[in-house]
Amino acid sequence: MVSSIPKDSQSVSELKEFYRQMVLIRKFEEAAAKAYSVGKIGGFLHLYIGQEAVGVGSIAALTPKDYIVSTYRDHGHALARGLSPKPLMAELFGKGTGISKGNGGSMHFFDRNAHFMGGHGIVGGHISLAAGIAFASKFKKEDSVTICFFGEGAANIGSFHEGLNLAAIWKLPVVFICENNHYAMGTPEYRALAVKDVSVRAYAYDIARDHIEGDEVRKVRDHVQVAVERARRGEGPTLIEVSTYRFRGHSMSDPAKYRTKEELEAYKKKDPLMRARHELELGGIKTEELDKMDLEIQTQVDEAYQYAETSPEPPLSQLHKYVYSEDK
Amino acid sequence: MAILTYREALNRAMVEEMEKDPSIYLMGEEVGHYQGAYKVSQGMLEKFGEERVIDTPISENGFAGIGVGSAMVGLRPIIEFMTWNFSLVAIDQIINSAAKMNYMSGGQFPMPIVFRGAGGAGGRLGAQHSQAFESWYAHCPGLKVVCPATPKDAYGLLKSSIRDNNPTIFIESEVLYGSKGEVPEQEYTIPLGLGEIKRKGTDITLVTWSRALGFAEEAAAILEKEGISVEIVDLRSLRPLDENLIYESVKKTNRALVVEEGWPVAGFGAQIAYLIQKNAFAYLDHPVERVTQMDVPMSYAANLERMSLPNATRVADTIREMLQ
Numbered sequence: 001m002v003s004s005i006p007k008d009s010q011s012v013s014e015l016k017e018f019y020r021q022m023v024l025i026r027k028f029e030e031a032a033a034k035a036y037s038v039g040k041i042g043g044f045l046h047l048y049i050g051q052e053a054v055g056v057g058s059i060a061a062l063t064p065k066d067y068i069v070s071t072y073r074d075h076g077h078a079l080a081r082g083l084s085p086k087p088l089m090a091e092l093f094g095k096g097t098g099i100s101k102g103n104g105g106s107m108h109f110f111d112r113n114a115h116f117m118g119g120h121g122i123v124g125g126h127i128s129l130a131a132g133i134a135f136a137s138k139f140k141k142e143d144s145v146t147i148c149f150f151g152e153g154a155a156n157i158g159s160f161h162e163g164l165n166l167a168a169i170w171k172l173p174v175v176f177i178c179e180n181n182h183y184a185m186g187t188p189e190y191r192a193l194a195v196k197d198v199s200v201r202a203y204a205y206d207i208a209r210d211h212i213e214g215d216e217v218r219k220v221r222d223h224v225q226v227a228v229e230r231a232r233r234g235e236g237p238t239l240i241e242v243s244t245y246r247f248r249g250h251s252m253s254d255p256a257k258y259r260t261k262e263e264l265e266a267y268k269k270k271d272p273l274m275r276a277r278h279e280l281e282l283g284g285i286k287t288e289e290l291d292k293m294d295l296e297i298q299t300q301v302d303e304a305y306q307y308a309e310t311s312p313e314p315p316l317s318q319l320h321k322y323v324y325s326e327d328k
Numbered sequence: 329m330a331i332l333t334y335r336e337a338l339n340r341a342m343v344e345e346m347e348k349d350p351s352i353y354l355m356g357e358e359v360g361h362y363q364g365a366y367k368v369s370q371g372m373l374e375k376f377g378e379e380r381v382i383d384t385p386i387s388e389n390g391f392a393g394i395g396v397g398s399a400m401v402g403l404r405p406i407i408e409f410m411t412w413n414f415s416l417v418a419i420d421q422i423i424n425s426a427a428k429m430n431y432m433s434g435g436q437f438p439m440p441i442v443f444r445g446a447g448g449a450g451g452r453l454g455a456q457h458s459q460a461f462e463s464w465y466a467h468c469p470g471l472k473v474v475c476p477a478t479p480k481d482a483y484g485l486l487k488s489s490i491r492d493n494n495p496t497i498f499i500e501s502e503v504l505y506g507s508k509g510e511v512p513e514q515e516y517t518i519p520l521g522l523g524e525i526k527r528k529g530t531d532i533t534l535v536t537w538s539r540a541l542g543f544a545e546e547a548a549a550i551l552e553k554e555g556i557s558v559e560i561v562d563l564r565s566l567r568p569l570d571e572n573l574i575y576e577s578v579k580k581t582n583r584a585l586v587v588e589e590g591w592p593v594a595g596f597g598a599q600i601a602y603l604i605q606k607n608a609f610a611y612l613d614h615p616v617e618r619v620t621q622m623d624v625p626m627s628y629a630a631n632l633e634r635m636s637l638p639n640a641t642r643v644a645d646t647i648r649e650m651l652q
Contacts, residue, residue: 067401101434110433117400118433122424128390129425132397139353139379139403159420162390169385322431323469325438325493 004218006283011218016285016293018060018217019276022052023294025076026273027301028085032075032092032106035305036252041092045106048076050247053272054179055080057220058147058242061228067115067137067146069130072107074119077149081116083109085304096314097307103314103322117146123184124154127176128163134174134231135166145231147175147224152241153184155198164239168205171236175227178241179214185250186258199241207237214244215270245270330513335368335505337479338444341486342369342406344515346376349404352490355382355391356408356445365410366446366505392418392443396425399441399495406490409445412461412499426495427470442489444498447475448539448589449626451503452633458626460590462538465497466566466599472496472520473566477541479509481564484518492520501539501589521568525577529559532647533577535600536587537563543619544587546640551647558647566596574600575608582613583650587643592620614650619643 006012029047036045048055055076059068070077078088083099091098092106100110107121117133120126130148137144154160155178167174178198182189195201202209208230212223220242227238245267249256256264277290332340346352353376358365360373360383373381384391388409395405409415415422422443429437449458466473472494476482482500489496526541527548536544541562548558559577563570578584584604586597601616622636 069397098434100432100436103434104432108432110436112433112436117397118429118437120425122420125393125420125424128393128421129397129400131390132394132399133401134397135394136398136401136403139398158417159389159393162387163393165385166387166390166394322433322435324472325430325435 004216005279012280012283012285015218015276015280015283018056019273019280020293020297021056021080022217022273022276023297024085024300025052025055025079027297028079028089028304029075031301031305032089033252035092040309041106042094043105044072045092045252046073046250047246047248048073050267050271051179051181051214051244052076053217053220054177054214054242054244055149057217058149058177058224060221061225062145062147064115065142065144066228067117067133067144069117069126069133069146069148070109070119071126071150072119072121074107074109078109078111078116081114083111083114083116085301086307089304089308090311093308093311094313095308095311096318097311101314101318124150124157124159126150127154128159128166131163131167131172131174134172135170137173138170143173143232145173145175145228147177147228149177149179151184152178152180152182152189152193152198153187155201156192164201164205164207164237167237168207171234173231173234174237175224175231176237176239177224178239179244180241181244181246183250183259186254188258197241199239202239207239210238210240212240212242214242215272215275217272217276329510331508332479332511333505334479334482334500334507334509335366337483337511338368338486338500339370339372341483341490343372343375345487345490346380351402352404352406353380353382354406354408355384355395357384357386357410359383359408366502368505369408388414388418389421392421393425395441396421396429396439399439400429400437404440404490406442406444409443411457411502412445412447413457413459415443415445415461422465422471422495422497423468427468431470438493439495440493442496442498444486444500446502446505447499448501448503449633449637452628452630454628455625460588460621462497462499462566463590463594463596466596470495471567474498474520474564475538475566476500476564477504477538477562479507480511481518483511484516485520485564487517488520491517499538503539518564520565521570523561523563523570523573525559525573526562527558527560529557529581531557531581531651532559532583532585533574533581534558534560534585534587534643535563535574536560537566538589540587540589540638543638543640543643547643547647550640550644556647556651571603571607574604578604578608579611582611584612584616585643585646585650586616586618587638588618588620589638590621592618592623595620617646617650619646
């Protein structure tokens with residue numbers, strides 16, 4: 001852990017902001033896990049703990065006009081986009097004040113205004129959908145870029161290959177970000193992937209590629225930025241693999257017995273939050289200041305929890321609403 | 329009135345809508361340079377250019393997903409499946425993405441997209457190319473399902489489908505592309521969910537759509553000579569469904585027969601039979617019957633294909649039995 005000590009005040013404040021977002025995600029997820037364990041959250045709950053630097057670093061490379069397409073593990077991406085934790089937590093609780101009015105749940109956060117184009121639950125299905133959003137940007141001659149997150153498990157489904165090929169032949173402004181956390185549910189990558197690095201599949205579609213270690217948030221941002229700018233210049237898509245690790249199981253119901261404690265502990269030593277905190281301290285930020293920040297974020301998450309708990313469920317009249325859109 | 333073929337009517341509808349609204353594009357295999365596998369998009373590439381009439385590789389899942397994504401941000405795609413048989417590799421995008429997007433986002437993402445293409449049996453195309461899938465798609469809330477039988481309906485319904493803010497499954501009958509019919513020269517639309525009495529009658533109600541309308545009409549003509557008066561209800565769209573038109577007719581004739589090209593098990597005709605017994609039970613003099621395709625995959629052999637598909641003889645025979 002030697003590189004990227006922030007050298008000037010600008011990079012210190014930038015890293016501080018990234019650290020704040022990552023802590024927010026971590027604490028949000030811990031609160032969600034707690035709520036799940038006492039039955040306040042239903043369905044599946046896939047936590048982003050351990051992967052925070054990927055979402056935060058990637059989304060930091062975007063402008064408000066850019067689009068984000070996410071997976072069923074979407075909480076971290078939504079928070080990194082700046083969505084308020086209150087409607088997100090309320091969505092997890094299935095409340096009418098949720099970001100998707102309680103119709104979506106953990107896997108389906110949507111925010112049209114923030115260009116947060118969803119949490120999608122079918123592994124890899126959203127990859128061609130992201131290419132479609134990028135297609136529309138090109139069609140409308142707008143210079144928005146779409147980034148699409150997915151796991152390495154999604155790299156083996158047809159939609160991945162079709163989406164990448166279409167994005168390549170039409171030079172669509174999209175950046176495909178494979179968050180390789182090394183397990184597709186319980187299947188380790190070496191049992192499922194014919195390649196050791198998903199990004200080499202870029203060669204098959206003659207597009208740009210990159211590979212990053214996902215524990216260093218500013219480095220993630222820097223690399224994704226290169227790809228985003230390439231897309232914005234009209235030079236087509238990039239496939240990036242970011243190597244990362246989830247500290248929890250696939251979902252709350254998964255005790256993750258398919259991997260060793262030693263492996264988990266080794267990865268925890270590369271915790272992106274610890275790293276950012278350490279770098280901030282080396283950059284001159286006092287421990288007390290960071291502790292205070294942590295505490296403020298905890299309060300923010302507690303308030304979100306409170307908001308979700310006290311919010312009303314959606315009205316029963318909502319059952320049939322939204323099946324079809326009535327407006328033209 | 330102009331006499332147009334079914335394919336020309338579809339073409340005219342797309343061209344007119346695309347001239348009006350620059351956010352509409354047509355995408356699919358061979359829609360551009362090849363002029364359409366069934367020539368429905370003939371001439372459209374020349375008119376609108378490669379930016380709006382877009383040839384794709386053979387990637388149904390991929391380009392269906394492109395359509396859905398682009399519809400999320402304000403475009404109005406028309407996605408052509410060369411045939412609906414190939415839609416099965418894109419069904420994830422249709423069911424899991426298009427049909428759910430508005431609902432699971434709490435109304436944030438309307439889905440103004442049309443999936444269209446050839447459906448049903450063509451002519452000796454075998455098991456993988458001879459399938460009527462409207463019942464599959466009609467099963468799914470969030471989709472609209474449209475199955476026109478005539479050039480006039482094809483034109484008016486496609487225009488409404490393109491203007492609709494919901495994902496529409498527009499299934500054209502492969503054998504009807506060359507069929508001709510009168511189409512008003514003035515522009516018009518036909519609202520989705522509005523069926524039509526295609527033939528007035530008093531003895532039995534025949535509920536049908538798409539190609540099976542032809543079997544119904546043929547049977548009705550045969551039976552007329554025997555003094556049997558058949559009323560034909562062409563649903564035109566299965567979702568939304570013009571339920572009242574069915575009930576009004578059944579209340580008059582007291583008998584109902586559903587004629588559809590698809591398979592019987594969990595077919596849409598079963599839903600219609602349920603609705604009729606539920607809502608017009610007291611008016612029925614006979615159980616609701618169905619004439620469907622046989623419950624087998626399609627054979628290539630000419631005689632077996634003939635035997636598998638519904639036809640006017642089977643329709644007429646069933647009606648005679650029902651009226652005994």
